[in-house]
Amino acid sequence: MSxxxxxxxxxxLSILITWxxxxxxxxxxxNLQLTGVLTLLYFGFKFFFRPSNQKALxxxxxxxxxTICxxxxxxxxxxxxxxxxxxxxLFFALALLFEPIQAIVASSLIVIIFIVQNYTALDTNKIINLVSLILMTPIAVIFSRNFIEVLESKGKIKVLQTALLETETESLLWISRQAKPSLASVLNSTTDLVMYFNSKGRDLLLPPAIVEKLKSIQTDMITLYSSASSLEKTIEKESDKNKL
Structure with a gap:
């Protein structure tokens, strides 16, 4: 049995036995004595038993x-x-702690019991209480589902935040260990070439267009290196904000 x-x-069974x-x-x-015993049993069970499965508790x-209610x-x-x-x-507790079906079954049994007890003496007040009991069941079910969805959404948000932090960490590592060193190496090499060509002046046999292209590449590399540094600082700031 599931x-x-x-x-x-x-x-x-607990509802039927209590009735x-x-x-x-x-x-x-x-009834009063049994209620007292059950109350002590409830607190004793809560105090002495700590099962790993929450639903088992x-x-x-x-x-x-x-039964007490x-x-x-x-x-x-x-x-x-x-x-x-x-x-x-009670119906809200059943719908939240277990499945909505438990709240529906409990509500149906209790309504049937009250009808059996009072079918010859139903007055307006009793009918109102019965109707309110019937209407409260779907409200409890809807509330429990929405509450569970909110909890699941919060769990997903936490997962996304964790993934985002991991991505930010990986990005920072990539920028600091791979991107910036590679950019710096290329920039240094380009700068050395530009300085070498400038020192040769007119003795250089390369066309001026190539030298100008190297200078343009040098400028772009400087801009790219600065952008990488700015991105690194931005990610660090956002990471600090998320941690707070």
């Missing part, structure tokens, strides 16, 4: 919280309970 089906089954417990007159008198914790609501009036809003928070 983890999604397993989680759904456990959550569904059966609260529906039994000989057991529901201990979320499942027992969520089942305990789910339902016990409180069933004990304080069900559909008319002043703690009815806890169900909305």
């Amino acid at each position: 983890p999604i089906n397993t989680h759904t089954l456990y959550i569904g 059966l417990w609260s529906s039994n007159p000989s057991l529901n008198i201990y 979320n499942l027992p914790s969520t089942i305990i919280l789910n 339902l016990l409180l609501i069933f004990s304080t009036g069900g559909l008319t309970s002043p703690l009815f809003f806890l169900l909305d928070l």
